[in-house]
Amino acid sequence: MFEINPLSEALGAEVxxxxxxxxxxxxxxxxxxQAHLAHQVLVFxxxxxxxxxxxxxxxxxxALSGHVFDQFLLPDYPEILKVSNKKKEDGEFAGLPQAGRRWHSDLAYTATPSLGSLLYALEIxxxxxxxxxxxxxxxxEAxxxxxxxxxxxxxxxxxxGSGRKFYTDAERPALTAEQLAKVPPVHHPIVRTHPETGRKALYVSQAHTVRILDMPEAESEALLAELTEHSVQPEFVYRHKWRLHDLVFWDNRCCMHIAEPPPPAYGRHMHRTTVVGDRPY
Ligand SMILES: [Fe+2]
Structure with missing residues (x-):
């Protein structure tokens, strides 16, 4: 037998x-x-x-997807993206550093964004x-x-990188020309219907939403800022404090997430798989 316990008023449950x-x-x-659909984030x-x-x-x-930052895929396991602030002996990062520093939904910059991501804490x-x-x-709904x-x-x-304008962090690797060619801009509705629950969810983010189509730039910027600010108010947010060997599975179709940087003195090393989803509608 196992337990499923809600973790906050907003969303999330631990298993x-x-x-x-x-x-x-x-x-x-x-x-x-069913618990994943109901709670949106499950912490195993x-x-x-x-x-x-x-x-x-x-x-x-x-099905699982790889990642455009293919230098950080686990050798022999291209379904696993390493997310890490640690460095290897050669001075290169042991995984994608500076991941998720702006609110976002994974792979929203692709034609078929992620259904959900499963992040496993190996070192925290x-x-x-x-x-x-x-x-x-x-x-x-609010x-x-x-x-x-x-x-x-x-x-x-x-x-x-949304516009790539937000990413000024020198430590985050730049995409190569070959990688850039794999991630051309895509268009999605800013309100999407969850394909399994039928509920409507906002779908805009700081990290990936560049502009609203067919709208003057200033108006688009203001509306995106307003919607983002609205959507990350504390009443809609769950803060996850990682425990070693947590596996967190979130639903990218109805959640955003943001990673706070760990203190530089400490290592944080994780493995992520990413489930491919549907084209938003
Ligand atoms: Fe992410």
Whole structure:
């Protein structure tokens, strides 16, 4: 038996007493799947997972994608992206550094953004390095009727690094020309309907949403800023303080997240798998 305990008023639940290293029976999987849809972020405590087991559990939810920063994929396991602030002996980062420093939803800059991501904590700092998640259903539902009708049907351009204008961190590697060519701008609705729950969620972010289509630039900037600010108010946010061997599985279709930098003195090393999702509608 295992427990599912809500973690905040906004979203998120922890799953205690479930071993993901073993294949889940269909009934248990259905319970986990429903809990994920209901809570949007699931924190599986105390997991001891090999890369194969991490991948096998992730694949129950769909096909996995690699990442445009392909230099940080785990050797022999291209489904796993290493996220790390640690450096190897040659001075190169051991994983993607400075990941997720702006509110975003993973792979929103691709034609078929991620359904969800599963991040596994292999090494965490004694303090700091929290990840915050927000509830984009609630953010949408709390908008005024005027704003809801104003944004109905609007689409935006999404681009990795969004506009690259936000990323000034010298430590984050630049995309090579070959990598850049893989991530051209894409267009998505800024309110999307979750394909499984049927609920509407806001879909804009600091990191990837560049501009609203068919709108003057100043108006678009103001509206994006207003929607982002609205959606990350404390009442919509859960702050996750990592424990070693947490596996956190969030729903990118109805949440954003942001990573706070760990103190530089401490290592933080994680493995991420990313489940491919549908084209937003
Ligand atoms: Fe992310």
């Amino acid at each position: 205690v007493g479930l071993d993901l290293a073993k294949p889940l029976g269909d009934d248990v999987f259905a319970t986990v799947h 405590r105390d997991q001891q997972l090999t890369p194969e087991q991490h991948i096998a559990f992730s694949k129950r939810f769909g 700092p004694p303090e700091g390095g929290d990840t915050l998640f927000n509830n984009m259903y609630r953010a949408y 908008l005024s009727d005027d704003t809801k009708s104003r944004i109905e049907g609007l689409k935006a351009e999404f681009l990795l």
